[in-house]
Amino acid sequence: MNVVTRKLIAKELHVNRWFVAIGSVAGVVSVLLSALNGTGFNVGALTWLTTIIAMGVMLAIYGIMNERKEHTLEFIMSLPLSISDYVLAKMIGLALCFFATWIISVAAALVLVFAKDSVPDGIAPYLVLLSVFMLANFGVVLCGMMHARTEAWSSATVIVTNMGVSIFMFTVGPMEGIREFMWGPAPVWNSAFWTVLGCELTVLLIAFILPFVFAARRRDFL
Amino acid sequence: MEPKHIEMHAVRKSYRFFTLDDLSLELAPGEVMGFVGPNGAGKSTTLRLAMGLIAPDAGEIRVLGQPMPTAQAAAKREVGYVSADMHLLPNATLGWHMDFVKSIYPTWDDAYATTLVKRFNLRKEQNARSLSLGERIKAVLLLTLARRPRLLILDEPTTGLDPVARHEVISEFMDVLHDDSRSILFSSHNTVDVERISDRITFIDRGRLVESSNKEDFLDRWRRIQLQLPDGIELPALPNIVSRSQDGRFVTLVTDQFSEGFAALLGSHVREVQRMNLEEIFVANVMRHREVRGS
Numbered sequence: 001m002n003v004v005t006r007k008l009i010a011k012e013l014h015v016n017r018w019f020v021a022i023g024s025v026a027g028v029v030s031v032l033l034s035a036l037n038g039t040g041f042n043v044g045a046l047t048w049l050t051t052i053i054a055m056g057v058m059l060a061i062y063g064i065m066n067e068r069k070e071h072t073l074e075f076i077m078s079l080p081l082s083i084s085d086y087v088l089a090k091m092i093g094l095a096l097c098f099f100a101t102w103i104i105s106v107a108a109a110l111v112l113v114f115a116k117d118s119v120p121d122g123i124a125p126y127l128v129l130l131s132v133f134m135l136a137n138f139g140v141v142l143c144g145m146m147h148a149r150t151e152a153w154s155s156a157t158v159i160v161t162n163m164g165v166s167i168f169m170f171t172v173g174p175m176e177g178i179r180e181f182m183w184g185p186a187p188v189w190n191s192a193f194w195t196v197l198g199c200e201l202t203v204l205l206i207a208f209i210l211p212f213v214f215a216a217r218r219r220d221f222l
Numbered sequence: 223m224e225p226k227h228i229e230m231h232a233v234r235k236s237y238r239f240f241t242l243d244d245l246s247l248e249l250a251p252g253e254v255m256g257f258v259g260p261n262g263a264g265k266s267t268t269l270r271l272a273m274g275l276i277a278p279d280a281g282e283i284r285v286l287g288q289p290m291p292t293a294q295a296a297a298k299r300e301v302g303y304v305s306a307d308m309h310l311l312p313n314a315t316l317g318w319h320m321d322f323v324k325s326i327y328p329t330w331d332d333a334y335a336t337t338l339v340k341r342f343n344l345r346k347e348q349n350a351r352s353l354s355l356g357e358r359i360k361a362v363l364l365l366t367l368a369r370r371p372r373l374l375i376l377d378e379p380t381t382g383l384d385p386v387a388r389h390e391v392i393s394e395f396m397d398v399l400h401d402d403s404r405s406i407l408f409s410s411h412n413t414v415d416v417e418r419i420s421d422r423i424t425f426i427d428r429g430r431l432v433e434s435s436n437k438e439d440f441l442d443r444w445r446r447i448q449l450q451l452p453d454g455i456e457l458p459a460l461p462n463i464v465s466r467s468q469d470g471r472f473v474t475l476v477t478d479q480f481s482e483g484f485a486a487l488l489g490s491h492v493r494e495v496q497r498m499n500l501e502e503i504f505v506a507n508v509m510r511h512r513e514v515r516g517s
Contacts, residue, residue, distance in 0.1 A: 003326065011322060015311060072309050072312070074307060075311075078303040080298040220276040220277060222270060
């Protein structure tokens, strides 16, 4: 990795520092809210989910789509870097920003699950799957934005990936091997868990590889 | 021998409704080329091709000896690119941008950057989002000039600027030219700016290069000649006439190959021979080009 790429990654971290800080605080606060019983739990869980999804979408919109729309990309591309350097810097920079919020929010949620008696520990595998799904979802958003040339395609990427979260909850939640252990007293890391996790990590990997195969080899970048 | 700063040979770039075709041009070290064309002529496309931001469908491009766009990262170390559309990062200050660019370019000149901040009346604490159009262009120029590039590629950098800001910006380009090894490719449809700083002019229209020559050569060759013909006398067919209009006995000719011999050919009918400015030459040249191409 060359100096310019490293500087661009540092630029992403600098530009998005408040975003990451606010997202991380929101993630932790929503977990604290979930510690309350009843409505507090539901509101907290929803806020937690929304925070992570919104964080991914906003990072991709501000980091990629707006850079193109507001002609900041011309300034960046005037620097001594190739298109593949730019793609590498964007993917790593934005992924680090998202990962910071994601890991803090997920860790806080797992602490809540294991620390609070009223929340069954059995939900931990589902929580991990949901969290990794949102990580993969972010990878897909990033990949989509990196390839989208118009606002319409960028918006379509956001809509489809947002729908993906609901689809995940409707399909993985009731899945055999997940559903029956979800409310149990101890987490069960069975084959169903590992299969879903494997699928999610595969999607994540593909989403991070595709931009280097296609976007980085684009002949026209503006 | 130092390579040409820009070499384009038979370059073609096609879009759905526009094609830049068979473009060849060269920019020597120390040269300032004004790249003039109407809106949509292909100026920005050409400059983006030179920067490696887009790739040609055919032809060859070399910038500072480097093949583009494949070696764009290496070439751009010594190229400064400014476009009227270019924006800085909206949430970062000018000072942050200066530090950022400085950290990338070892050639960054701190003293010159400070001078430019003062000269352009900018403030380092200013957020890029709060910059006016003129300030934004001056800020981008500052970031470009302070890294002391060997080649400046400027895409309509004075568009939208007020006369004072334009004067400041053009003066800065002229300062750059004190160093003979640096060159500028400067696109504009403002021929006054181009005429001030360029020593070579290239006209482009509808994706085709119309003509490229030294500025002085253009200004020396092109003339508007006004004639008054006696009754019953017809003007003979003359060579190198770009345009001709007649109002009764009064005829106006425009030629791109004026010489004393040419004036002698017209004899005593000549009432006035006028020098043409670059804008008039540009318009006449483009109109002739369109006529020849039948469009």
